[in-house]
Amino acid sequence: EEATCTADGDCSVEEEAASTSNNASGAKVVCENKHDQCEFWAGLGECEKNPGYMHSNCAKICGTCAGYRQPTLADGKTFGVSQQVTGSKADEIQKLIDDTQKYMREEVSVDDKFKEVRDGCQNRNELCAFWAVIGECEANPKFMEMECAPSCKTCIKLDFDFRCPFDKDAPSTWKPGDLNKMFERITTDQYYQQFEPKILSQPGQPIGKFKDGPWVITLDNLLSEQECEKLIELGGVRGYEQSYDVGKKKYDGTYDKHLNQDRTSTNAWCVDECYNDTVTQDVVHRLENVTGIDDTNSEYLQLLRYEVGQKYGQHHDYIDYQKNRQCGVRIITVFLYLNDVEAGGGTDFPLLGLTVMPKRGSALIWPSVMDANPDYKDHRTEHQALPVEAGTKYGANAWVHQRSFKDPYAKGCI
Numbered sequence: 001e002e003a004t005c006t007a008d009g010d011c012s013v014e015e016e017a018a019s020t021s022n023n024a025s026g027a028k029v030v031c032e033n034k035h036d037q038c039e040f041w042a043g044l045g046e047c048e049k050n051p052g053y054m055h056s057n058c059a060k061i062c063g064t065c066a067g068y069r070q071p072t073l074a075d076g077k078t079f080g081v082s083q084q085v086t087g088s089k090a091d092e093i094q095k096l097i098d099d100t101q102k103y104m105r106e107e108v109s110v111d112d113k114f115k116e117v118r119d120g121c122q123n124r125n126e127l128c129a130f131w132a133v134i135g136e137c138e139a140n141p142k143f144m145e146m147e148c149a150p151s152c153k154t155c156i157k158l159d160f161d162f163r164c165p166f167d168k169d170a171p172s173t174w175k176p177g178d179l180n181k182m183f184e185r186i187t188t189d190q191y192y193q194q195f196e197p198k199i200l201s202q203p204g205q206p207i208g209k210f211k212d213g214p215w216v217i218t219l220d221n222l223l224s225e226q227e228c229e230k231l232i233e234l235g236g237v238r239g240y241e242q243s244y245d246v247g248k249k250k251y252d253g254t255y256d257k258h259l260n261q262d263r264t265s266t267n268a269w270c271v272d273e274c275y276n277d278t279v280t281q282d283v284v285h286r287l288e289n290v291t292g293i294d295d296t297n298s299e300y301l302q303l304l305r306y307e308v309g310q311k312y313g314q315h316h317d318y319i320d321y322q323k324n325r326q327c328g329v330r331i332i333t334v335f336l337y338l339n340d341v342e343a344g345g346g347t348d349f350p351l352l353g354l355t356v357m358p359k360r361g362s363a364l365i366w367p368s369v370m371d372a373n374p375d376y377k378d379h380r381t382e383h384q385a386l387p388v389e390a391g392t393k394y395g396a397n398a399w400v401h402q403r404s405f406k407d408p409y410a411k412g413c414i
């Protein structure tokens with residue numbers, strides 16, 4: 001079918017026909033970018049400025065293949081991939097693309113409220129216009145509003161602060177001094193003696209390179225054998241997969257996962273049926289009892305598995321960008337050891353000269369922040385998971401935040 005071009009020439013369907021007509025031997029000429037700079041050039045507006053070369057050599061990005069159209073901004077720049085205009089809905093798709101182009105030119109390009117999202121607002125699939133026509137923006141908004149924001153006219157929703165307004169009044173859990181109070185309570189209150197607390201480092205005592213140590217404690221008897229077994233099993237049910245770190249900020253304000261060569265473990269997040277399991281709930285409530293902090297502030301348990309040779313190089317658990325997010329920064333880590341490891345696999349604090357060996361049912365607790373300013377990172381608690389030398393190591397991270405983690409998590413606002 002024939003797609004119609006608009007008067008201002010941003011659609012070149014006539015040339016498209018040429019570029020995809022059958023060649024001499026009758027084979028279909030593929031719609032492609034013949035040069036690896038095509039996308040870059042298109043981003044500079046070259047499809048408009050230099051159509052002679054671009055429309056035949058960069059047909060895909062310029063939208064000059066048969067059945068494709070590439071809407072453009074006033075300066076000829078594109079906003080994402082060329083859109084397919086074929087099938088029984090071709091007329092409606094054509095109309096939607098005209099509409100999208102008007103929206104991008106007259107609102108997104110000029111209105112200051114789109115400043116943060118202007119460049120990132122792109123159709124990331126060639127079927128965006130088609131999907132929008134068949135109602136997917138409404139039926140499947142989570143995907144569409146991010147992948148096809150121009151077609152859905154939802155560029156503003158790429159703005160993280162718009163989607164996830166940060167409640168400035170949300171109370172922080174720890175005020176200055178509360179960190180010390182928590183560790184003092186755990187190590188001195190009679191109630192916590194059942195967990196066998198041991199102090200490995202504490203304020204006022206020199207350790208490693210420091211005159212004054214951070215709190216680091218273990219609770220040797222926090223979980224039962226059966227609870228440990230069950231958590232390992234629940235991790236297996238969810239499936240242990242390659243562990244990742246936090247990567248770069250994406251166009252929608254969330255953060256990519258980043259493969260760290262120095263982190264070779266696998267892990268499973270204890271969500272859904274794992275979180276709802278009665279054993280998990282018992283453990284979670286015990287953690288609330290120990291920390292004195294509501295479970296809503298905790299990330300879902302990250303269940304970890306290290307095979308022989310696997311490790312996690314020196315790092316800190318504090319995540320900077322979370323300071324300005326609803327959840328706030330991580331304030332403490334409760335690391336749970338779920339089995340005895342034959343050899344290796346200790347948790348090591350290089351700046352403190354302290355290594356803790358795994359022991360089934362025990363927990364290692366350290367802060368990521370300073371007592372005097374609980375939003376500020378405590379550099380002293382950098383740590384690493386040493387390679388397992390024999391056997392398998394199972395553990396779990398319970399990361400506790402300044403404010404609710406589970407509420408914003410449920411809204412996609414972490």
Ligand SMILES: O=C(O)CCC(=O)C(=O)O
Nearest residue numbers: 312346347384385395397
């Ligand atoms: O496995 C360990 O001993 C510590 C793991 C750790 O530091 C982490 O996952 O952030």
Ligand SMILES: [Fe+2]
Nearest residue numbers: 315316317383
């Ligand atoms: Fe860590």
